[in-house]
Structure formats: C-alpha cells, structure tokens
Amino acid sequence: MASPMFEKIALVGIGLIGSSLARVIRREGLAKHIAIATRSASTLKRAEELGLGDSYTTEAKEAVRDADLVIVSVPVGSSGEVAAEIAPALKKGAILTDVGSTKASVIAQMQPHVPEGVHFIPGHPLAGTEKSGPDAGFADLFENRWCIFTPLPGTDPAALETLSEFWRRCGSNIDTMDPQxxxxxxxxxxxxxxxxxxxxxxxxxxxxxxxxxxxxxxxxxxxxxxxxxxxxxxxxxxxxxxxxxxxxxxxxxxxxxxxxxxxxxxxxxxxxxxxxxxxxxxxxxxxxxxxxxxxxxxxxxxxxxxxxxxxx
Amino acid sequence: MASPMFEKIALVGIGLIGSSLARVIRREGLAKHIAIATRSASTLKRAEELGLGDSYTTEAKEAVRDADLVIVSVPVGSSGEVAAEIAPALKKGAILTDVGSTKASVIAQMQPHVPEGVHFIPGHPLAGTEKSGPDAGFADLFENRWCIFTPLPGTDPAALETLSEFWRRCGSNIDTMDPQxxxxxxxxxxxxxxxxxxxxxxxxxxxxxxxxxxxxxxxxxxxxxxxxxxxxxxxxxxxxxxxxxxxxxxxxxxxxxxxxxxxxxxxxxxxxxxxxxxxxxxxxxxxxxxxxxxxxxxxxxxxxxxxxxxxx
The missing domain is CATH 1.10.3660.10 (6-phosphogluconate dehydrogenase C-terminal like domain)
Structure with missing residues (x-):
C-alpha cells in the first residue's frame, strides 16, 4: 500500500457520498485517521457500526480539528451553517472542499467563513445512485466518474494538485471550470x-x-x-x-x-x-x-x- | 417438448418484437412452421441469415396463407395497409392479432378488413428495449411481462383462450381491458x-x-x-x-x-x-x-x- 496522503481526513456528512469516500479512503490507504461527523446521532451510530472511520462525533468542529483534508458532504443548503461551525477549528494549511451539486451558491455560503491560510477548493464528484445514507455508499462509486473543481481566483496550485491527486486515487477523472x-x-x-x-x-x-x-x-x-x-x-x-x-x-x-x-x-x-x-x-x-x-x-x-x- | 400449438404461425414484421416472437416460438416449439414476412428485402435477408423462420417472403399475403395464427408486428401506422393486403389470404378460423402500442387506432384500421370467420384479437405485449431490428430480439423478452388484449364485442372465447395460452407459453402474463x-x-x-x-x-x-x-x-x-x-x-x-x-x-x-x-x-x-x-x-x-x-x-x-x- 502507498503511504497515506494525509494524516487525518475529516468527513463532515456521512451519507451516500461521505460514506463512499470513507470506504475508498480506507481501501486505498489515503489517510491514517478518518474522522466522521454528522449531526444525526442515529446516522453516526450506523456509521460506527459499519466501521467507516476512526473517530465519530456529532460535532463537526471536533472532527475537523487537526485535519489536513476536510470534505463537507451535506445538502447544499446546509453548507453555510457547516462552514460557520467548523471555521474556527480548521488547521492552518488544511484543504477544505465540498461535494455539492451547485457551486456558485456553495461558494457564496462557505467562502466568507474560510479563515486565512485554509485552502478552500469547491468540488463536485459527478457520482451517485438513487439510494442515500451510510449503508448506500460503496468504494467504487467514483470509479471512472468525473470530479469537477471550481477553484476560486488565487487558489494555491499545490493544494489544488494535492486535492486532484486525492480524487484520482479515489478513481475519478478531474476537470476544472468556473462555478457559473x-x-x-x-x-x-x-x-x-x-x-x-x-x-x-x-x-x-x-x-x-x-x-x-x-x-x-x-x-x-x-x-x-x-x-x-x-x-x-x-x-x-x-x-x-x-x-x-x-x-x-x-x-x-x-x-x-x-x-x-x-x-x-x-x-x-x-x-x-x-x-x-x-x-x-x-x-x-x-x-x-x-x-x-x-x-x-x-x-x-x-x-x-x-x-x-x-x-x- | 410439448406438441406444437399451431401448424403454421405467420409473423408479419420481424423487428424487435417479431424476431423475439420467432425465437421464443422456436424455443418452446409452438409451431411446426414459422413464416416470416417483411417489406424490406434487407431485413428479410437478415432474418434468414439468423435462421429465425422456416419460410421468408416480402409479400405478407404469401406468409399468412394457411397460417393458424397471424401476428402483425409493424409500426401502428401501417396496420391498416397490412390488414388490407393480407385479408384476402387469411384462412377461415385463423387467429389474427397484433402487438401495437395503441389499440383504438389499430382496431379502426384493421377491423374493417377482417373477413368473416377470422378471429381478430388485438393485443399488446408490454415488452421491448431501446434496440430495434431482427438482431435485437431475444427469446426471453416477454418473460414475466404483461400482454394486454382488448377483445372486440363478440370475440370467440375459445380463440381468446388459445391466444392467451400462446402468450403464456411465451412467458407473459395476460390482462384484458377495453381499448380506450x-x-x-x-x-x-x-x-x-x-x-x-x-x-x-x-x-x-x-x-x-x-x-x-x-x-x-x-x-x-x-x-x-x-x-x-x-x-x-x-x-x-x-x-x-x-x-x-x-x-x-x-x-x-x-x-x-x-x-x-x-x-x-x-x-x-x-x-x-x-x-x-x-x-x-x-x-x-x-x-x-x-x-x-x-x-x-x-x-x-x-x-x-x-x-x-x-x-x-
């Protein structure tokens, strides 16, 4: 197995996309520690039963502490709220990304909260099924699918390349375009x-x-x-x-x-x-x-x- | 193998539905002779290459001669023309059916041409794929699918039962309703x-x-x-x-x-x-x-x- 890309990845939201990420991160050995956060206690319990991560919390800001990569996988209407909650706990140099199906709105909601020194790179893996929840995820979900980034002006090229490499290791092909x-x-x-x-x-x-x-x-x-x-x-x-x-x-x-x-x-x-x-x-x-x-x-x-x- | 239900079945039209019928009739031994007719010489040639029948003609009226069961599988807009062409050649006592996706129009087009003594029973197997032509058919197409009859007033119950049994042997479940x-x-x-x-x-x-x-x-x-x-x-x-x-x-x-x-x-x-x-x-x-x-x-x-x- 290749050496882990990240010491700690935090997954905020553990539905179809979050739980598929957890599974492929584990299979590919992309992180030493997978921290899982979801607001729903019952969903969190299910994620733990499935053994999807290394730590579990209903407090997103706990999960993101010391994480090198934070992936927000929540309904796009909750992006702003999540960003506001986790912002103070984000590590300097961390990469913050999301998987939302709309990009202009997610950027408008999250960007104002992102602290200096955190690399916010909006993303959208074009993958999914009609099923939802942590049981519905599977490690192959992103295989041969596109992941689109809509980087903001001034995005650090090294951070973008690191995130691209992460998604490639999850099986995806990478594209970039503007949010509109x-x-x-x-x-x-x-x-x-x-x-x-x-x-x-x-x-x-x-x-x-x-x-x-x-x-x-x-x-x-x-x-x-x-x-x-x-x-x-x-x-x-x-x-x-x-x-x-x-x-x-x-x-x-x-x-x-x-x-x-x-x-x-x-x-x-x-x-x-x-x-x-x-x-x-x-x-x-x-x-x-x-x-x-x-x-x-x-x-x-x-x-x-x-x-x-x-x-x- | 059970004894054949029919001496001769004529398939007028050999696209997805017609060619699937040919294959399942053969597999289940439902007829001693399968006569195939299509207006297109190239389609007919292909049907012959595939060995779908026992005789081949571009003249529908040749195919239906002496047939006990005639199944018209053409685009619904051609139903009237086909009925007019085959009517004089239909055997007394034969069952004439179709597979069209619309029923009131097919009845209006075909019924006036049907000679006395021929049992015309409009039908519609709810089966298909997005593919078309004689290569696209397969014997399992009707398996566990519905076949709907819209019998006309005065339909002979024995003929209806014979046709129902035919479709059941093709794998279908039978329903009847009025054309509207x-x-x-x-x-x-x-x-x-x-x-x-x-x-x-x-x-x-x-x-x-x-x-x-x-x-x-x-x-x-x-x-x-x-x-x-x-x-x-x-x-x-x-x-x-x-x-x-x-x-x-x-x-x-x-x-x-x-x-x-x-x-x-x-x-x-x-x-x-x-x-x-x-x-x-x-x-x-x-x-x-x-x-x-x-x-x-x-x-x-x-x-x-x-x-x-x-x-x-």
Whole structure:
C-alpha cells in the first residue's frame, strides 16, 4: 500500500457520498485517521457500526480539528451553517472542499467563513445512485466518474494538485471550470432530468382515470426508468432546486418551449417533425455509449441482472 | 417438448418484437412452421441469415396463407395497409392479432378488413428495449411481462383462450381491458415517458451555452437515463404519437400543468412544496420494486454490469 496522503481526513456528512469516500479512503490507504461527523446521532451510530472511520462525533468542529483534508458532504443548503461551525477549528494549511451539486451558491455560503491560510477548493464528484445514507455508499462509486473543481481566483496550485491527486486515487477523472459554467452544465445534465422525473412521477400519482396499481403494474413500458431518479434524496434535491434556481429556471423554460412545440406537432399530425426529433436523439445515445458514459446493453442490462442465465 | 400449438404461425414484421416472437416460438416449439414476412428485402435477408423462420417472403399475403395464427408486428401506422393486403389470404378460423402500442387506432384500421370467420384479437405485449431490428430480439423478452388484449364485442372465447395460452407459453402474463382504457393507461406509463425523454434530449442537443461534448461527458449525472428511451425506434414512436393523439395530449397537458406549478415553487423558493413532491415520488419507486417490475439494485445495476467484481 502507498503511504497515506494525509494524516487525518475529516468527513463532515456521512451519507451516500461521505460514506463512499470513507470506504475508498480506507481501501486505498489515503489517510491514517478518518474522522466522521454528522449531526444525526442515529446516522453516526450506523456509521460506527459499519466501521467507516476512526473517530465519530456529532460535532463537526471536533472532527475537523487537526485535519489536513476536510470534505463537507451535506445538502447544499446546509453548507453555510457547516462552514460557520467548523471555521474556527480548521488547521492552518488544511484543504477544505465540498461535494455539492451547485457551486456558485456553495461558494457564496462557505467562502466568507474560510479563515486565512485554509485552502478552500469547491468540488463536485459527478457520482451517485438513487439510494442515500451510510449503508448506500460503496468504494467504487467514483470509479471512472468525473470530479469537477471550481477553484476560486488565487487558489494555491499545490493544494489544488494535492486535492486532484486525492480524487484520482479515489478513481475519478478531474476537470476544472468556473462555478457559473458548472451550474449551467449541471442544470441540464443532472438537475433538469431529476426535476422532470419527479414531475412525471407526480403526474402519474395524481391520475384518477388510471389507477395507481395500473401505473405500477405496467411501469416496465417506460415509466419505471423515471422512478429511479425520482427516488433520490428529497432533502438534497430540494436544496439543489433552491440553490441553482436561475440555471434551472432557464433550462425549464427551454424544455417547456420545446415540449409545447412537440405537443403542437402531435396535435396537428406533423409526422415529419416527430420523426426528425426522434432520429436526432438517437445519435446522442450512441455518443454517450462511445464516450464510455453508459453501458451498451439493452434496457441498462436489467434483463441480464434479472436473468443471469440470459447474459450469454 | 410439448406438441406444437399451431401448424403454421405467420409473423408479419420481424423487428424487435417479431424476431423475439420467432425465437421464443422456436424455443418452446409452438409451431411446426414459422413464416416470416417483411417489406424490406434487407431485413428479410437478415432474418434468414439468423435462421429465425422456416419460410421468408416480402409479400405478407404469401406468409399468412394457411397460417393458424397471424401476428402483425409493424409500426401502428401501417396496420391498416397490412390488414388490407393480407385479408384476402387469411384462412377461415385463423387467429389474427397484433402487438401495437395503441389499440383504438389499430382496431379502426384493421377491423374493417377482417373477413368473416377470422378471429381478430388485438393485443399488446408490454415488452421491448431501446434496440430495434431482427438482431435485437431475444427469446426471453416477454418473460414475466404483461400482454394486454382488448377483445372486440363478440370475440370467440375459445380463440381468446388459445391466444392467451400462446402468450403464456411465451412467458407473459395476460390482462384484458377495453381499448380506450388501454390507450389512456399506456399514454401515462409508456407514451408520455418516451415523449418527455425525446424532448429533454432534444433540448440538451440544442444548447449553445453548454457544448454537446459536455452533455455527453457528464451524462452519468442523470441525463443518460433519458437517452435510453430517446434511442427507441423513430418510426414506431412517430406512429404512436399520431395514433394515440387524444390520450397523449391529455397526459401532456397534465404534465405541463404540474411542471408549471413546480417551476413556480422553484422560482418562489417554496422548499416545503418541493420536499413534499420529492418524498411522495419515492413511494412509487418502492411499490414498483415490490411488484417485481424493476430490480432493487442501485443505478439499475449498471455498476454491477460495469464492474462485475463490485457485485458482492
């Protein structure tokens, strides 16, 4: 095993992302000491039962004391509060980062609290599943996924390189961009898809003509795909909606405009327009598979997972 | 092997559904002779290379001659044309069925052509993947999926039972309902999800602020889920949109109304409303998993397929 990169890493928040970090840090031997903090006593107890760290506390400021790397993995709406709490306890020279899905808001919330001499580097690993909590994490979560940094002007290049190396050792590929561009990009690749998924599942839930049991029974015809994203953590996604409002509203406006146009094509029987769109979208799927960002197995490989014998 | 249910089955159309039927009919020994017809010479050649049937023709009326069971698996917009072509060649006592995703329109198109003494029973197996063509089919496609019949008044109970038994031997569970209810139900569980997926992928494809390469690169954050449905066969889905117009427009109106309300909640920072919706939708996912209609593996089991070692 390589020598640990850090003496002590503090994980503030131990949900899907925090607990996956704990597991990969342990597996790769990236720290001598993993300190875990979460406000919830029951979550903390579960993390301890799972043996995710070396020390456990409900006080984030205790966990971050003497830590060389502090990773805040909480719903983005809590970033400011956490920063205010831990700021006085941060070690000079420490790297402070986060994993939030929105960056401009997190920077606005955390930056004012960061003491001189602490390297604050906002980050966002593009990784996750629809599950949440410390049981849901796994060491491979970041494997071959992107981790995006949105460094502030004047960021110490050595600190940025150290944090990059840490994430590479967790399995990630690194990108950097400015926070506004991050927020706009994530609005289309992540936030809008989640919001649309939540919305369509809500619409189906409200129908009186088709009973809920029928929606469930026949969901394999397409609907079930949306229910995965719509099963994501409600607190996390409420906060994303509230903290990337402008970019999300912009994307929602474009989506709705396009949908109105598609609706009109259906109403007026414009088959050519429908066929053109339905053909164009196929190409994007192919590109995603070629880029290694999804598997080229029909139905996401569900059939293979359901019937292992059918795989061959 | 059980004795064949039919002397001769004719498959008109040999795409994903038709070719899956050919494979399961062969595997289960459901017919002595499988006759395959498709208008496309190249598709027919491919079906022959794959050895999917016992006879091959580009003339549907040749294939259906003397057939005891005729299954029409073509885009729903071609149903009427096919029915007109095969009608004079249908054997008295034969069962004629289809697999179309819309039922009222298919009935309106086919029924007028059906000769006296032929049992026309409209059907719809709720099964498929985003792939199309004769190479995409597989014998397990209908396993544990629903097949819905929308029998017309006066349908011969014996013919209906024979067809039901056929689909059960293909692995399906049987349901019956009236065509209007089928079309409304499918509009929400299948048609709306596909249309929304096509639309969001189109919106992303049009963005100038975020480059297409970024959309592809970061698609694992949610977007890629939609690209699967949006890679479905364009001809099939154009026809579905044109032939289930009223139910689809009704569902689109509800969806858009709900989305406008969600958009308003985001604009005005109504976190409680967002949290309530995002919590409610989780329950539907759980019900779908409990009903055995999706697998309870994070991320549809993609991680497991990508990294078989991570499965344990």
């Amino acid at each position: 561009h991050h927020d706009m990009t994530l609005a289309i690749v992540s936030h809008l898809p989640h919001i649309i998924a939540y919305n369509i599942v809500g619409t189906a839930d409200d129908l009186e003509a088709v009973t809920k049991s029928e929606v469930i029974k026949y969901s394999a015809s397409g609907f079930r795909d949306f229910t995965r994203l719509a099963a994501s953590d409600p607190t996390m996604w409420r906060d994303v909606c509230l903290h990337n409002k402008d970019a999300i509203l912009e994307m929602l406006a474009r989506f709705s405009e396009d949908l109105a146009s598609l609706q009109r094509a259906i109403r007026w029987g414009d088959g050519e327009k429908l066929f053109d769109l339905f053909t164009r979208t196929r190409a994007i799927r192919r590109s995603i598979i070629e880029a290694g960002q999804d598997i080229d197995v029909p139905d996401f490989g569900r059939q293979a997972v359901e019937h292992p014998a059918a795989k061959s | 209810h089928h079309d409304m139900t499918l509009a929400i569980v299948s048609h709306l999800p596909h249309i929304i997926a096509y639309n969001i992928v189109g919106t992303a494809d049009d963005l100038e602020a975020v480059t297409k390469s970024e959309v592809i690169k970061y698609s694992a954050s949610g977007f890629r889920d939609f690209t699967r449905l949006a890679a479905s066969d364009p001809t099939m889905w154009r026809d579905v949109c044109l032939h289930n117009k009223d139910a689809i427009l009704e569902m689109l109106a509800r969806f858009s109304e709900d989305l406008a309300s969600l958009q308003r909640a985001i604009r005005w920072g109504d976190g409680e409303k967002l949290f309530d919706l995002f919590t409610r939708t989780r329950a539907i996912r759980r019900s779908i998993i409990e009903a055995g209609q999706d697998i309870d593996v994070p991320d549809f089991g993609r991680q497991a397929v990508e990294h078989p070692a991570a499965k344990s």
